[in-house]
Amino acid sequence: MSSFKRWCVKQSTALLLILVCLLMMAFLSVETRSFFSVKNVVNILEANSYRLILAVGMMCAIASGAIDLSMGSILSFSAICMAKAMKAEWSVAGSIMLSLALGMLMGAVNGSVIHLTRINAFIITLATSMLYRGLSLIATQGIPITKLPQLFREIGCGDIFGMESGVTMAIVITVLLIPLFYHTKWGSYVMSLGGNPEALKRSGVPIGLYRVSVFVLTGLLSAVAGIIVTARLNSAEANAGLSMEMDAICAVVMGGTAMRGGSGSLLGTVVAVFLMGLIRNGLTIMSVSSYYQQFITGAMMLCAVIIAEMRERRTRIG
Amino acid sequence: MEDLILRVTDIRKDYGHIQALQGASLSVKRGSITAVVGDNGSGKSTLIKILSGNIKPDGGSIQVGQESYGSLSIKNAMELGIRTVYQDLSLDNYKNSFENIFLGAELTRGPFLDRRAMKEEAGAILERINVAIPDLEEPVGNLSGGQRQGVAIARALRTPGKILLLDEPTAAMGIHESHSAMNILRSLKEQGMSQLIISHNIHQVFDIADYIWVMRLGRCIAGVATADTTPQQLQELILSRENQEVQ
Known part of the structure; x- marks a missing residue:
């Protein structure tokens, strides 16, 4: 089989999603006047930049045979600490560094507990998501921290190439992940953690180190997403990022990454995030009541995920 | 003194109250194919896991070449030239x-x-x-x-490597696949690779091994040259109630 044909087979779900995106864009362009405009496309990208950052992190976690249900809570707590630091007259750069460090620390805690206790990542991160969300509520007493410095807002959602900086951040992160995930030992071991961790261990690889590193990455990316969300809202609040990890999981599975791990599709994840953004945007433009939007989005995602999973099972290896 | 590549002496391993190995001892001659046979639960796989560094024994010693060790880590075992093919193959x-x-x-x-x-x-x-x-x-x-x-x-x-350990190399294979796997092992022997094969397939063992050790209840109860025994005698040893030191 030629390399190109093998790549097409591997990315078949992503390619199918691209086709669905194109069909949906064609439909929305015909049905509504306002869809096919630069402004609206930019709007879709801006509204989904932080979702993409969370989704690519989640893809790494799922490819490693794990899951991180605490990404939304890490987003919230790291952003609250950053906002509090800025309110306490810390420099913007220092506050952002604090947020990133805290994100990595919370991720490291997740990974270490999972590795040391050998308890399922689902259970551990479900517990830590409540723990971190609880810390956010304790730190803020439920009151949002608003009126953040203008410099911070410039960094988090300032204009770069006519789009919010979050879009550039999402693109840079995704592009950096391509070589990291597919062409380095780290990426190879992360996938083997999902494929056969025992084989990796018997090959002399310190699997604990790599397992923790995956969660450090998801923690870091959650903190980056937190910076974007906080800058966009000009507010850090305890409920920020609520259920966002669910959207991320949905995008990862829809994009063709199997929940059991072993491999992952970055392209599929990117396209799935865009498709989900497209669905939300289309429904808004078509003036579908927000009461129905949640239901329709959920139903469409359910169908897409079922189709993606069925296709994955048909081509399952081993 | 025989040219031994591996000697295991009085290896013991308990899992809680279960005694998986109760002082197992065996040796492997350089360049030979040595097989370990025994019934389920006789301690064959535990022995392989100890030799490959996956688990630590509670006692006994492992001699590789001239050096003797109380236990090995996966890294140690690899550095000493011990190569392992696990029963599940450990493939991604x-x-x-x-x-x-x-x-x-x-x-x-x-x-x-x-x-x-x-x-x-x-x-x-x-x-x-x-x-x-x-x-x-x-x-x-x-x-x-x-x-x-x-x-x-x-x-x-x-x-x-110095020695290749194979845990049930044909356990999950059909006849044709087993045949090709055996051919690979023969070809390795021709290249001078010492091999220790764990198996419960006595006929296959007779087909390929130079020496055979019989394990029963965590001990090696007999060690024989393949040429000096028959499958029937081996079967009797595996099923025997009393330990028989044949060597």
């Missing part, structure tokens, strides 16, 4: 043949994987041990049992 089904062969010891160019070099080298290793895999980029999950066994052996022999 999503990775292709050359990625599996180099798992844990990938060739890199700067920070990036050098897939071309790994593919070339893996092809050479597979050729050396007479394993035919038409497409090295096919995920190993899609290969036949014999080919998967070949990949697992190729991984074990990627770097020069």
Whole structure:
């Protein structure tokens, strides 16, 4: 089989999603006047930049045979600490560094507990998501921290190439992940953690180190997403990022990454995030009541995920 | 003194109140194929796991060449030239043949994987041990049992080793695949590789091994040259109620 044909087979779900995106864009362009405009496309990208950052992190976690249900809570707590630091007259750069460090620390805690206790990542991160969300509520007493410095807002959602900086951040992160995930030992071991961790261990690889590193990455990316969300809202609040990890999981599975791990599709994840953004945007433009939007989005995602999973099972290896 | 590559003396291992190994002792001659046979629960796989560094024994010693050790780690075992092919083959089904062969010891160019070099080298290793895999980029999950066994052996022999440990090398294979796997082992013997094979297939063991150890209830109760015994005698030993020191 030629390399190109093998790549097409591997990315078949992503390619199918691209086709669905194109069909949906064609439909929305015909049905509504306002869809096919630069402004609206930019709007879709801006509204989904932080979702993409969370989704690519989640893809790494799922490819490693794990899951991180605490990404939304890490987003919230790291952003609250950053906002509090800025309110306490810390420099913007220092506050952002604090947020990133805290994100990595919370991720490291997740990974270490999972590795040391050998308890399922689902259970551990479900517990830590409540723990971190609880810390956010304790730190803020439920009151949002608003009126953040203008410099911070410039960094988090300032204009770069006519789009919010979050879009550039999402693109840079995704592009950096391509070589990291597919062409380095780290990426190879992360996938083997999902494929056969025992084989990796018997090959002399310190699997604990790599397992923790995956969660450090998801923690870091959650903190980056937190910076974007906080800058966009000009507010850090305890409920920020609520259920966002669910959207991320949905995008990862829809994009063709199997929940059991072993491999992952970055392209599929990117396209799935865009498709989900497209669905939300289309429904808004078509003036579908927000009461129905949640239901329709959920139903469409359910169908897409079922189709993606069925296709994955048909081509399952081993 | 015989030229021994491996000597195991009085190895003991308990799992809670279960005594998996109760003072097992055996030896492997350099360049030979030595088999360990025994019923389920006789301690064969525990012995392999101890020799490959996956678990630590509670007592006894392992002599590799001239050096003696109380226990080994996976890294120690690899450094001492002990190569292991596990019963489950320890392959990542999503990775292709050359990625599996180099798992844990990938060739890199700067920070990036050098897939071309790994593919070339893996092809050479597979050729050396007479394993035919038409497409090295096919995920190993899609290969036949014999080919998967070949990949697992190729991984074990990627770097020069002194002894190859094989845990039930044909357990999950059909007749044809078992035949090809046995041919690989014969070819390795011709190349001078010492082998310790764990098996419960007595007829297969007779077909390939030079020496046979019989394990029962965590002990090696007999060690015989294949030429000096018969499958019937071995079967009687495995099923015997009393320990018989045949050697």
